[in-house]
Amino acid sequence: MSETTPATPLHTSIRSASREVVIGSDLPFCVIGERLNPTGRRIFQEQIKAGDLSAIERDVKAQVLGGADVLDVNMGVPLVDEAELLAKVITMVQGMTDLPICIDSSVVEALEAGLSVYQGRALVNSITAEDERLEQVLPLVKKYDAAVVALPNDVDEIPMEAEKRLELVEKIVRVATQEYGIAIEDIVIDPLAMPIGADQATGISTLATMRGIRETWGMNMTCGASNVSFGMPGRHELNGAWLAMAMTAGLSSAIMDARTPSVVAAVRAADLLLGHDEWGMAWISRHREMQRAAEEAAAQAPAGVS
């Protein structure tokens, strides 16, 4: 591992109307719940199309209970007015929880609609190093005073080499700060966590990208953690191991499974082990909460069942 001194960690502030979450690689990890996303969820898609948004309340509750700090909201359903739906769901979710929201869409109009109704300071997901995407989304990020997730891929490819990804990060930082006046601490880089089952060199490459970003800029980073285990057995264990490893390379947040205790436990354990949880108080509290939940569940279980 490289011994270069990391740059000073930058802090990214995102807010709902009443709660602030600060992301920083010297702070406890920011868990962004991934579940409010219809991609690959056929039943959820059908419900949304039929106007039934009841699953959203259930998913919000489960993620809040699981320990999410922020909720990602994506409403990319084919043949649906995504802008209108995303704005509606964001307002709905803000009525259920005070967690800040990561507004997630590849459709520019949907991002704008979401930002226009959002109460607080959102995280926008996402831009890439593609000129068109930068031109379309960065003015919105500036206008609504948001933070933004940026992926180092361009129109030609998702580069595999860390060096090429770092070049694209450099471009994103330059354009966003110099041409659009966005503060560097408001750019959160997604260094591209790819499925390890499809290519076993990809984990090393992403970790090298992370170390490069931490050493050069000290910027915050996030990734779609569940991507890593696509097409593999033992997904929760793989995701948890990946998150803990990536945190040592500077990953400070992830869009991830916030409903599975073992995955969230992996990041909270890494928080403690990396010195981001003084006296282990968060780890101990988490243990007590789980113990209490287990006792309550046992008390409610039907008699005779052990």
Added chain:
Amino acid sequence: MTPEEVLRGLFDETLVGNGPRVLELTHEGLGLGMEPQTMLFEALIPSLEEVGARFERGDFFVPEMLIAGRAMAGAMEVLRPLLAETGVETIGKFLMGTVKGDVHDIGKNLVNIMLEGAGFEVIDLGVQVAPETFIAKIQEHQPDIVGFSAFLTTTMPMFKANINALQKAGMRDDVIVMVGGAPVTQEYADAVGADGYAADASGCVRRAKDLLATRRAKVPA
């Protein structure tokens, strides 16, 4: 070795993705005077079908599919020229590409493996394939089916753009159009006027075979 042992070995070693051994057995079979199509249709294709079935059941995982596909591809490099010489036809020609604006290809590559495993000849145009490129390559290769892949809701509209380009070129009826990718649904495929859609790689093979059978039943040979 007997021919039966070669076939058994080809099936078993392809199933576990042992590329070097599959290649040896292919040469062994040819040395015994076995027909290339026998090895293809009685060992390699059934083996990849088994891989697909296990993948669909959740018994096999992505790396196992990739190495089995690679093992078969190694054997095919030896067998393809021989099959061409003897005039053995593949079951169909499939032209595949990720649409313009989209650089995602993992799902598409899995589908390619399953199609090749089912006996299709697959021509992969890669990612970021523009409508005019699809048109030119369809003219060049004369495929039975063209597959458009998209991973983003923002690039899915390229399906329609591609189909419009086919219509404009007067080629829409010459080729079966299939679409797929993570956010794609049957409803969306219908809305853009595609002929077929499937949610996963095995489903794509079944749908492709069905579409081809229907098309061939209609068109007198």
